[in-house]
Amino acid sequence: MMYCRIKDVMTQEVVRAYGETPFKQIARLLSDNRISGLPVVDDEEKVIGVISETDLMQRQTHQDDGYEHRRVRRPKLTFSARTAAAKARARTADHLMTRPAITATPDHYVTEAAQIMREHGVERLPVVDDKGHLVGIVTRGDLLRVFLRTDDEIRREVSRRVVLGLDVPRCAVDVEVDAGVVTLRGHLRRRDDAELAAWIAAHVDGVVAVTSHLTHRPDTRARSTVVVSGHM
Structure with a gap:
């Protein structure tokens, strides 16, 4: 085959969070490592979800608008709106993350990874082995490396x-x-x-x-x- 595989372009040293990782620590991990998202793993290093800057920003966008607004009857929230509201109250990764995580394997071709990202509207894919353990991460920027x-x-x-x-x-x-x-x-x-x-x-x-x-x-x-x- 002609396409290179994800294992050829992925980052193996992955910044990750655990279910109990506090909100502020997650924000610090993103800021210190200059990344816009990270995977969440369990104690066995299996990927259980992902967190992006957008998830953290839910806290800002759902801040209370004031007492008078609380008195106004609001329409019934959609599922996505309820999910966003729940994330706005999240204190740990377990309640902040999006699950299930969209993942890829090291042997996926970069073209397949690009298609997965496009179909699911994500900017990164945790890379897992056949048992679901985290072994790397690939981003849109990594996929573009082939053009360099x-x-x-x-x-x-x-x-x-x-x-x-x-x-x-x-x-x-x-x-x-x-x-x-x-x-x-x-x-x-x-x-x-x-x-x-x-x-x-x-x-x-x-x-x-x-x-x-x-x-x-x-x-x-x-x-x-x-x-x-x-x-x-």
């Missing part, structure tokens, strides 16, 4: 993947990379090979887009230019 690869690193990987995937000599496909944009040139046997080469290149970590100027034998059209977006 140098053009030379990308070029070498694209070339290697294309050669292996098509079973052709290295000289058959010339690979150029500029700011993450891959350009493919060369002559292949079949149109399918040219399309597969572009697909392979587009799915290498760090590739922003692919422009293919590959040609193929006369069984198909002469020359075509294909632009393919990167995988993330």
